[in-house]
Amino acid sequence: MRNLLLSTVAFAALAGSAFAADLPSTKEAPVYMAPTPAFSWTGFYIGADIGGAFASSSLNNSWNGWTSHSSDTSGVMGGGYVGYNYQFNQNFVLGLEGDFQGTSNSQSSNWFSPITLGNITAGDAISERRSLDWLASINGRVGVAYDRALFYAIGGAAWAGGTGTVTDWNIPASASLATSVSGFDVGAGVDYAFTPNWIGRIEYRYYDFGNNTFTGFGATTPFRTETSVNSIRVGLAYLFSSPAPVVAKY
Template identity: 65%
Template sequence: STVAFAALAGSALAADLPSTKEAPVYVAPVPAFSWTGFYIGADIGGAFASTQGTILGTGASHTLDNSGVMGGGYIGYNYQLNPNFVLGVEGDFQGTSASGSYSWSQTVGGIGNIASTDTYTAKTSLDWLAAINGRLGVSYDRALFYAIGGAAWAGENDTLSLTNSFAGLLWSGSNSKTLSGYDIGAGVDYAFTPNWVGRVEYRYYDFGNTTWYPTVNSAGLRDRTDVNTIRVGLSYLFSSPAPVVAKY
């Protein structure tokens, strides 16, 4: 009986000692990705311009399909309204190498049996594109599908000359101008990390009609310009700090 009582007492004392088992390691939940914040990035792609050129007074009309490389930078701000919708504003500037030219000839008379021919030569180059846009996106964690659109501008340089098969160069002129219009497009952003975001985007620009005259007595050139662009980019998102999670 004495031995049994001692054994029971020892077990009771052991049960009252503090446990040496460690508490489970706390694992904080992964915070939801947030698109809110400023961002700045660079992009590169292709610009495909279409300029409908009409030489006034001659009936000559031709479409220049200008294509070239484009590249530049963009900066903007996102605000995530809820887990699925994101609003933003963005500005960008792009340089392009898109250019094209065409010639048009007509018979205007001659000397004896030799016909005289006038040849008009027009060239258009699109030097840069710029825009200030609003963005509306639908997010799925680190992917953001968005529509974009707003006001756009472009730098265009035109040259027009007239040569005669007998008299040679009759007149020539060039004109640099800033076009204004609108752009609209769509794209997708994907956050590879909390800060680095890749992009693929399509955008269409429409700049309407412009007209200019190289000299007082020359024919005029009327252009209608629109541009399609495809670009890829990489930006750095200055995202909001992650929420602090208390440990208990």
């Protein structure tokens, strides 16, 4: 009789637990939180920048006893850029970019070169002025993205426009070269997305325009110029893109 009573109590307890489990829960459902979209670098962008240009150039000739004169110039540069990025494999970015920059670089110098006529040696007063007026380039970009930061290398074809003038005050006569030259540029920089559309930038760029020649006032050999430019700039661009969708992982 005692065992029967204990069995009945146990059965009643189990039945009550099962019935309670079937009752609807009184807890509120959790509030849905949408995942934050991942940032995407893919899209067109347009921006403006400003910085400094530091040019190094030399003027070479074997006429009238002088061979080479060098000068370094510095100035403010500023302009705009436009390009397109494509992000793949989550972290890698490829892009194409073009830019145009105006500069304030100019430099003047004067010197005396010896002239020997028979047994007579005299000084020849020469002055020279050169200016770098603008820079332009079309470049490819390759970078590695860490969310809103993009570290990239850049390089491609470059062009520059400027003026060089040499004046011999003893003749007097002068020769000028006002033209554009071509070369290449390479560099590196960092882009950072402050918002999904506004992108800040800091960048270093090196330009090399090789050798260019011109002649004037009876020189027996042409004048040859060599020019390179280092620049550093900061910029701000607008990226025409939307955040990339988040892919759920299970």
